[in-house]
Amino acid sequence: MTHILAIDQGTTSSRAIVFDGDMRPVASAQEEFPQHFPASGWVEHDPADIWRSTLDTMRKAAKGHDITAIGITNQRETTLIWDRATGEPIHNAIVWQDRRTADTCATLRAGGHEAMITARTGLLLDPYFSATKVGWMLDNVPGARARAEAGDLAFGTVDSFLIWKLTDGKVHATDATNAARTMLYNIHEGCWDAEICTLLNIPQSLLPQVHDCAADFGVTEVLGTPVPILGVAGDQQAATIGQACFEPGMMKSTYGTGCFALLxxxxxxxxxxxxxLTTIAYQLDGKPTYALEGSIFIAGAVVQWLRDGLGIIDDASQTGAMADAADPEQTLTLVPAFTGLGAPYWDSACRGAVFGLTRNSGPREFARAALESVGFQTHDLLEAMQADMGAGDGAALRVDGGMTASDWTMQFLADITGANVDRPIVQETTALGAAWLAGMRAGVYPDQTGFSATWALDKQFAPRMDSPTRTSRIATWKDAVRRTLTKE
Known part of the structure; x- marks a missing residue:
């Protein structure tokens, strides 16, 4: 039987999932790796951890299966630069959550450059994206800028780094969805933007070649036999594909470390x-399909904080029952701006806050507030989409990611957004999207129409909250956000 291996390299762990010829997951492996926080608002990964955990999980999952092709999906915007001769990174990977370049972005904004950058890239001037991270490495790693200008260094998002390592340095490439998240790529002309590179003082020799999502990304022999890499997409775009959101107006929201809604x-x-944000949802046969995206920095990470920061839970699965048992007379509101707030606020300087604390507030109330914060943030995104497109209010929202396993969280999401929340049977939609790209390119999986027909509903959560309560809860949330923001 034909098998496709999907690499899902995420923010807190690396996973590998093997899908059979019917696109069903038949084997998987996952490995967490450490997060590094060298300063307030700074987040890094050791590239060796990314590579080791990816390679280990690939080999564990693939054992005993004949792999026809590999698809890669990855945490986006996270930035690496490495030596072309040795493959050695010049610095830790700077993670998408990192805010160290906030001042750089503020300077560029004050210089009047944001409108041009947004018009060409679809992105806002924010430290979230890769471009200013690249500039920081070139300016802060001794000798890096001279080596870059000499053509000795290579930049990549995580997909590019993995492709380089998997092909033993033979291929320096990315796909259009990852390129579109760097703040260096012109999403309308389909190329790296020379003027933006010049503005940010980034040599174009650093940049990878950009391909379609389903394309030839080289061959790897790390599994013992040559296997082609035929599919690549950033994690949120891969989830959009895995949810079969191929028609205009379809929406999905993924709940991992962060939360990302795409229309x-x-x-x-x-x-x-x-x-x-305006972004590329996917690109096939040279033709981009676009999306509006709302990005929330902290979703599943707020549950990690309950576990690792506060120590009030041992496992994420405990939170739903705790939230259900929380005191209904208390209304704790948690704004999880641990690394600033993303869409639609884009305030990189604000930090998390809790409102409504009383002497009776305890672990159950914190658990409920943490889960509710994800629903409230999603409401803000859908409200913005509705204003832009007339979409979001009452429409169905296809959901995926680890938090969707919590019925409590999904019901609150439906209640507070007023939308039907559709959870699919196959919840590994990010990996499935990467697998489908590779399998479709290899000729073993169906086309878009055939793939869409395989999408199946596990459970739909319909709104149950009455309108006055919903309005009141949203008003309380918005007041808490207003108090948290550093700017109006």
Whole structure:
């Protein structure tokens, strides 16, 4: 039987999942790796951890299976630079959550450059994206800028780094979805933007070649026999594909470390009036399909904080029952701005806050507030999408990611957004999207129409909260956010 191996390299762990010829997961392996926080608002990964955990999980999952092709999906915006001759990174990977370049972005914004950058890349001037991270490494790693200008260094998001390592340095490439998240790529012309590179003082010799999501990304022999890498997409775009959101107007929201909602806008790159991002949902046969995206920095990470920071839970699965048992007379509101707030606020300087504390507030109330914060943030995204497109209010939202296993969280999400929340049977949609790209390219999986027909509903959560309660809860949330922001 034909098997496809999907690499899902995430923010807190690396996973590998093997899918059979019917696109069913038949084997998997996962390995967490450490997060590094060298300063307030700074987040790094050791590239060796990324590579080791990816390689280990690939080999464990693939054992005993004949692998026809490999698909890669990855945490986006996380930035690496390495030596072309040795493959050695010049610095730890700077993670998408990292805010160290906030001052750089503020300077560029004050210089009047944001409008041009947004018009070409679809992105806002924010430290979230790769470009200013690249500049920071070149300016702060001794000798890096001279080596870059000499053509000795290579930049990549995590997909590019893995492709380089998997192909033993033979291929330096990325796909259009990852390129679109660097703040260096012109999503309308489909190329690296020379003017932005010049503005940010980034040599174009650093940049990888950009391919479609389903393309030839080289061959790897790390599994013992040559296997082609035929599919690549950033994690949120891979989830959009895995949820079969191929028609304009379809929406998905993924709940991992962060939360990301994407709305397919088809051939049109819609410019948001509400500080959402315009991005490439996927690119096939040289043709980009666009999306509006809202990015939340902290979703599943707030549950990790309950476990690792506060020590009030041992496992994420405990939170739903705790939230259900929380005191209904208390209304704790947690704004999880641990690394700033993403869409639609884009305030990199604000930090987390809790409102409504009383002497009776305890672990159950904190658990409920943490889970509710994810629903409230999603509401903000859908509200912005509705304002931009007339979409979001009452429409179905396809969900995936680790937090969707919590029925309590998904019911609150439906209640507070007013949308039907559809959870699919196959919840590994990010890996499935990467697998489908590779399998479709290899000729063993169906086309878009055939793939869409395989999507199946596990459970739909319909809104149950009455309108006055919903309105009141949203008003309380918005007041808490207003008090947390450093800027109006």
């Amino acid at each position: 397919n806008t088809g051939d049109t790159a819609v410019t948001s009036r509400n500080r959402l």
